[in-house]
Amino acid sequence: MGVVVGGRVHDRPNTRWTGARPPSQRHRVVGEVLEIAPPDRLSFTYGYASGTPVAPGQSRVTVRLEPVPEGTRLHLRHEFADEDAAQHHVQGWRYQLSLFGNAVANEVHADAAAVADRWFSVWSNPDGHARDAELQTLVSPTVSMRARVSLIVRASDLREHLTAVHRFMPGMTLTREGDVRHCQGMVLANWIAKSPDGQVRGQGTNVFTLSALNQVESVTGLWAQ
Numbered sequence: 001m002g003v004v005v006g007g008r009v010h011d012r013p014n015t016r017w018t019g020a021r022p023p024s025q026r027h028r029v030v031g032e033v034l035e036i037a038p039p040d041r042l043s044f045t046y047g048y049a050s051g052t053p054v055a056p057g058q059s060r061v062t063v064r065l066e067p068v069p070e071g072t073r074l075h076l077r078h079e080f081a082d083e084d085a086a087q088h089h090v091q092g093w094r095y096q097l098s099l100f101g102n103a104v105a106n107e108v109h110a111d112a113a114a115v116a117d118r119w120f121s122v123w124s125n126p127d128g129h130a131r132d133a134e135l136q137t138l139v140s141p142t143v144s145m146r147a148r149v150s151l152i153v154r155a156s157d158l159r160e161h162l163t164a165v166h167r168f169m170p171g172m173t174l175t176r177e178g179d180v181r182h183c184q185g186m187v188l189a190n191w192i193a194k195s196p197d198g199q200v201r202g203q204g205t206n207v208f209t210l211s212a213l214n215q216v217e218s219v220t221g222l223w224a225q
Contacts, residue, residue, distance in 0.1 A: 030056045040065040046078065054085050071212035074100065098184075105184040109210050112182045116189040116208060119216060124173040126166050132159055139216045147221030171196030177203070185210045 028049040035043035042063045047056035064075040076093060080086040109115070118138050125131050135155060145152035145161075152158045165172070177190040186209055193202040204223040211217045 031061075032057065034060070035062075053088050054080065054082075059085070101184050105182075108212060109182060109185060109187070109214055111214070112187045112208075112210065113176070113180045113189075115210065115214065115216065116176055116180050116187060116206070119206070119208070119219070120174040120176055120189075120191060123162065123165065124175070126170070128163060128166075131162055135159060137215070140211055140213075143216055143218065145219045145221070147219075148223050150221075172201065185212075 030047060030049050031045040033042075033044045035041065044061055045057045046059045046061045047054045049056065058081065060079045062077045062079075064077075066073045066075060074097070076097065078086070078089060078093060080089075115138070118134065122131050122134050122138065125134075135158065139155055139158065141155050143152070143155050143158060145158060150161055152161055172193060172195060174191050174193050177192050181188040186207065189206050189208065191204060191206060192200060195201050202223060204221060207220040207222065208216055209218040
């Protein structure tokens with residue numbers, strides 16, 4: 001087991017570790033692994049070799065992983081004797097946790113573009129049975145959708161809405177335009193709507209929220225015109 005936070009933490013208790021911030025902030029961080037309880041708990045001391053703002057061994061970091069229905073929740077506690085020193089580290093941990101979140105989300109949602117394409121394909125497919133089969137794995141049962149012409153609160157409503165779309169706008173297709181943008185399960189995808197004769201009938205952007213299972217939890221459709 002190895003844990004990397006600007007350096008290396010080994011899996012043996014009482015093992016020393018060191019780390020370094022980016023070159024613009026050369027403060028050598030040192031610590032000692034105090035506790036490892038696989039698979040959900042890690043504790044180590046945290047301080048600076050220079051002694052400022054926290055001397056080696058004078059603060060303690062505990063990381064705990066909690067199983068939740070959506071996946072795993074990370075709890076981080078950094079204990080200090082001095083409140084000012086604690087406040088000095090708050091923003092740094094916010095930044096570091098965002099990096100952890102990005103790493104996990106980028107792996108879970110590596111196919112975010114494909115998810116968006118499946119969504120647009122479902123809207124373009126006139127075959128109701130094929131649409132329903134695709135929605136079984138594409139969206140969560142409680143999926144919600146907001147757009148200029150729709151307000152959906154669950155998968156069953158979405159299926160009925162798509163049936164109505166093909167009844168009143170037969171042959172209309174939606175396709176993605178350009179690359180998607182993704183951050184921690186939030187995906188932006190531009191789209192274009194065309195009628196059967198190839199005429200552009202609308203353009204806009206969808207904002208998708210993806211679950212830990214990589215299913216669509218919510219969609220907001222924004223029209224450009």
